[in-house]
Amino acid sequence: xxxxxxxxxxxxxxxxxxxxxxxxxxxxxxxxxxxxxxxxxxxxxxxxxxxxxxxxxxxxxxxxxxxxxxxxxxxxxxxxxxxxxxxxxxxxxxxxxxxxxxxxxxxxxxxxxxxxxxxxxxxxxxxxxxxxxxxxxxxxxxxxxxxxxxxxxxxxxxxxxxxxxxxxxxxxxxxxxxxxxxxxxxxxxxxxxxxxxxxxxxxxxxxxxxxxxxxxxxxxxxxxxxxxxxxxxxxxxxxxxxxxxxxxxxxxxxxxxxxxxxxxxxxxxxxxxxxxxxxxxxxxxxxxxxxxxxxxxxxxxxxxxxxxxxxxxxxxxxxxxxxxxxxxxxxxxxxxxxxxxxxxxxxxxxxxxxxxxxxxxxxxxxxxxxxxxxxxxxxxxxxxxxxxxxxxxxxxxxxxxxxxxxxxxxxxxxxxxxxxxxxxxxxxxxxxxxxxxxxxxxxxxxxxxxxxxxxxxxxxxxxxxxxxxxxxxxxxxxxxxxxxxxxxxxxxxxxxxxxxxxxxxxxxxxxxxxxxxxxxxxxxxxxxxxxxxxxxxxxxxxxxxxxxxxxxxxxxxxxxxxxxxxxxxxxxxxxxxxxxxxxxxxxxxxxxxxxxxxxxxxxxxxxxxxxxxxxxxxxxxxxxxxxxxxxxxxxxxxxxxxxxxxxxxxxxxxxxxxxxxxxxxxxxxxxxx
Ligand code: NAP
Ligand code: SF4
Numbered sequence: 243x244x245x246x247x248x249x250x251x252x253x254x255x256x257x258x259x260x261x262x263x264x265x266x267x268x269x270x271x272x273x274x275x276x277x278x279x280x281x282x283x284x285x286x287x288x289x290x291x292x293x294x295x296x297x298x299x300x301x302x303x304x305x306x307x308x309x310x311x312x313x314x315x316x317x318x319x320x321x322x323x324x325x326x327x328x329x330x331x332x333x334x335x336x337x338x339x340x341x342x343x344x345x346x347x348x349x350x351x352x353x354x355x356x357x358x359x360x361x362x363x364x365x366x367x368x369x370x371x372x373x374x375x376x377x378x379x380x381x382x383x384x385x386x387x388x389x390x391x392x393x394x395x396x397x398x399x400x401x402x403x404x405x406x407x408x409x410x411x412x413x414x415x416x417x418x419x420x421x422x423x424x425x426x427x428x429x430x431x432x433x434x435x436x437x438x439x440x441x442x443x444x445x446x447x448x449x450x451x452x453x454x455x456x457x458x459x460x461x462x463x464x465x466x467x468x469x470x471x472x473x474x475x476x477x478x479x480x481x482x483x484x485x486x487x488x489x490x491x492x493x494x495x496x497x498x499x500x501x502x503x504x505x506x507x508x509x510x511x512x513x514x515x516x517x518x519x520x521x522x523x524x525x526x527x528x529x530x531x532x533x534x535x536x537x538x539x540x541x542x543x544x545x546x547x548x549x550x551x552x553x554x555x556x557x558x559x560x561x562x563x564x565x566x567x568x569x570x571x572x573x574x575x576x577x578x579x580x581x582x583x584x585x586x587x588x589x590x591x592x593x594x595x596x597x598x599x600x601x602x603x604x605x606x607x608x609x610x611x612x613x614x615x616x617x618x619x620x621x622x623x624x625x626x627x628x629x630x631x632x633x634x635x636x637x638x639x640x641x642x643x644x645x646x647x648x649x650x651x652x653x654x655x656x657x658x659x660x661x662x663x664x665x666x667x668x669x670x671x672x673x674x675x676x677x678x679x680x681x682x683x684x685x686x687x688x689x690x691x692x693x694x695x696x697x698x699x700x701x702x703x704x705x706x707x708x709x710x711x712x713x714x715x716x717x718x719x720x721x722x723x724x725x726x727x728x729x730x731x732x733x734x735x736x737x738x739x740x741x742x743x744x745x746x747x748x749x750x751x752x753x754x755x756x757x758x759x760x761x762x763x764x765x766x767x768x769x770x771x772x773x774x775x776x777x778x779x780x781x782x783x784x785x786x787x788x789x790x791x792x793x794x795x796x797x798x799x800x801x802x803x804x805x806x807x808x809x810x811x812x813x814x815x816x817x818x819x820x821x822x823x824x825x826x827x828x829x830x831x832x833x834x835x836x837x838x839x840x841x842x843x844x845x846x847x848x849x850x851x852x853x854x855x856x857x858x859x860x861x862x863x864x865x866x867x868x869x870x871x872x873x874x875x876x877x878x879x880x881x882x883x884x885x886x887x888x889x890x891x892x893x894x895x896x897x898x899x900x901x902x903x904x905x906x907x908x909x910x911x912x913x914x915x
Contacts, residue, residue: 290338301345330397348410400453406491445484467782505663625653627891630908736862
C-alpha cells in the first residue's frame with residue numbers, strides 16, 4: 243500500500259500512458275549553451291532513472307528574435323537536431339519521457355531585436371520591443387510550429403508551448419501590452435487568436451500521437467491582467483485547438499508578487515488551478531512551491547489538478563519519485579526554494595546547480611562511486627559544510643566520524659530556520675539527520691574534538707564554522723546589545739531595534755523582529771500581505787486595495803556603512819522580495835553611516851569621512867549582524883601537532899559564506915579523498 247496513491251497513479255493520455263502524476267517542470271539551466279550534449283543528456287537521464295513520468299526541457303527559442311537572450315539555444319540546424327537526439331535517446335534508454343519547451347520570450351527577450359504585440363517596453367527589460375506586422379506574426383507562428391516539428395524529429399515525446407509568465411503569447415492576451423486594433427488585438431477573441439492559432443499549427447505540425455502541453459497563465463498578477471472568465475474561455479479554445487495537457491503558469495516575471503521563493507507558502511497557488519478543474523476535458527497540471535510527496539499527494543487528493551509539476555525539487559533530488567514510491571520519502575533531499583544555486587545562477591549567466599545537491603547539472607563533473615581506498619575520515623563540525631563532507635565521504639565508502647561540539651547538528655542552518663519565511667530549513671536539517679543515520683556515520687554530539695582525538699584518522703576535515711564578528715563599537719553602561727545568535731535563539735528584544743549590518747543576516751533578523759507570526763505558514767494572510775485576490779473577482783488576481791501586511795511587531799532600523807542601497811547584494815531573484823517585505827513593515831534602511839557609540843537610548847551614527855552630523859537612532863535593543871570571523875583554533879592545534887587537515891566552510895573563508903558555498907566545498911573535498 244503506497245502512501246501516495248494519487249501521485250503514483252498512471253495517467254492515460256491516449257497514445258501514451260504516463261506511469262505517475264509527476265512532471266518535471268521546465269528549468270533553464272544554461273546547460274544546453276555549453277554545447278556539451280553528453281552532459282545535458284546525463285542531467286535528464288539521471289532524472290528519468292529517478293522515476294519522474296515526464297520531463298520538460300528548458301525553454302528552446304523558436305527563432306532568433308524570440309530567444310530569452312541573444313544566442314539562446316534552439317533547434318535551428320540539422321546539427322541542433324542531432325545534438326538533441328543525444329538527449330532524447332539517453333532519456334528513452336533510461337525509461338523516461340521528455341518534452342521540449344518552446345519559449346518565445348516576446349518583449350522579455352533580452353536584446354534589441356525583441357518583438358511583441360505592441361511597442362510597449364517591459365519594466366524588467368531595457369529593450370522596447372518592435373510591434374509585429376501581420377507578416378511578422380505569421381512568421382512567429384510558423385517558427386513555433388517548425389520548432390515543434392523539429393522537436394519530434396529530434397526524438398522528443400512532446401512539446402510544451404510556453405504561454406504564461408508574461409512571455410510572447412501571454413503578452414497578446416492583455417490590453418496593457420496588446421494595443422493593436424487589427425485582428426490580433428482589441429476584442430478578447432482577437433487577443434486570444436495568437437495562442438490558439440499557435441496550438442492549432444503546432445498540432446498540425448506534429449500529428450496526433452505527440453504530447454502538446456500548453457502552459458496557460460491562470461493568474462497574471464499584473465495590472466490589466468486576464469479575468470478568470472477570460473482564462474476559462476482561452477483554456478477551452480486551447481483544448482479544442484489540440485493541446486493534450488494544460489500546465490499552470492502563475493504570475494508574469496514582472497509581477498511584484500513572489501511566486502516561487504521560499505517565503506511563498508507550499509502549494510500556495512493550487513487553489514487557482516483547482517478553479518480550472520472541470521472546465522476542460524484534458525488533464526490539468528498544477529505547480530509552484532510543491533516540494534514534498536505529501537504536499538503533492540494532498541494537492542491531487544483535494545482535486546486541485548490531475549498532475550503536479552515540480553522543477554527545482556528535481557535539482558535537489560533526481561530520485562524524488564523513486565524514493566517516494568519505495569517508502570523512503572524522508573531521504574528525499576528537500577528543495578528549500580532558495581533560488582541561490584539555480585535561478586540566481588541562470589540569471590547570472592552561470593550553469594544552474596542546487597544548494598542542497600551540488601551534483602545537479604554537474605553529473606558528469608562530480609560523479610559518485612566508491613573511493614579507490616576506504617579510509618577513516620574525521621569531520622569536525624556538523625554545520626552544512628561538515629554535514630555535506632561527511633555524507634559525501636560515507637557515500638564513497640569511507641568510515642566517517644562526525645564530531646559536533648553542540649547537542650544538535652545543523653550549525654548556522656539552525657539560525658536560518660528561525661526566520662519567518664525560511665521554515666524550509668527545518669526540513670533540510672531533518673534530511674541531514676536522516677542521511678547521517680542511513681549512511682551509518684558515527685555522530686558524536688557534545689564532543690569538542692581535539693588534536694589528540696584526531697591523530698589516528700587517515701583524513702581530517704575541519705568544518706568548525708564561524709564566530710559572529712564584534713564590530714568594536716563603544717558601548718555605554720546600561721545599553722542593551724545582542725548578537726544575531728542571541729536574538730535567533732530567543733533572547734528578549736525591545737520594541738525599538740537598531741540592527742548593525744544589512745547583509746543577509748541583518749535582513750533575516752529584521753524579518754524575525756517585525757513578524758509576530760510567519761505569513762508563510764498562513765496562506766490567507768500571505769495572500770493578503772502581497773495583495774493577491776481571487777482572479778474570478780479581481781482582474782489579474784490583484785486585490786484592488788493592494789498589499790495589506792499586518793502591522794509590524796517592532797520598529798526596526800537597518801544600518802550599514804556602505805553608501806549603496808541596503809540589500810543590493812542579496813540574491814538576484816529574491817533580494818527584491820526581502821527588500822519589499824521589510825519596506826511593507828516600515829523598516830527604515832540607512833546606508834553610509836559610521837557607528838559612534840551604543841547608549842541606553844539607542845545608537846549614535848555619523849555621516850561621511852568627517853564623521854559629521856552625529857544622530858541618535860532611538861532603540862531599546864541594538865543587534866549586531868556585522869558578519870563573521872573564521873573559527874580556526876582546532877586547525878591551528880592540528881598544524882602545531884603536525885597533523886595535516888582540510889579546512890572547509892566558514893573556518894576556511896568566513897566572508898560572504900553561505901550554505902551554498904559550504905555544501906559545495908564539503909561535497910567536493912570528500913570526492914577527492
Ligand atoms: P554579510 O552579508 O557579509 O553582511 C555583513 C554586514 O555587516 C554587512 O552589512 C556589512 O556592511 C556589515 N559589517 C561588516 N563588517 C563590519 C564591521 N566591522 N562593523 C560594522 N558592520 C560591519 O554577512 P552576513 O549578513 O553575516 O551573512 C553571512 C552570509 O550568509 C552572507 O554571504 C549572506 O549572503 C548569507 N546569507 C544569505 C541569506 C539569503 O537570504 N540569501 C540570508 C542570510 C545569510 P558594511 O560593511 O557596509 O557596514
Ligand atoms: Fe531548490 Fe535552492 Fe536547490 Fe534551487 S538551489 S533547487 S531553490 S534548494
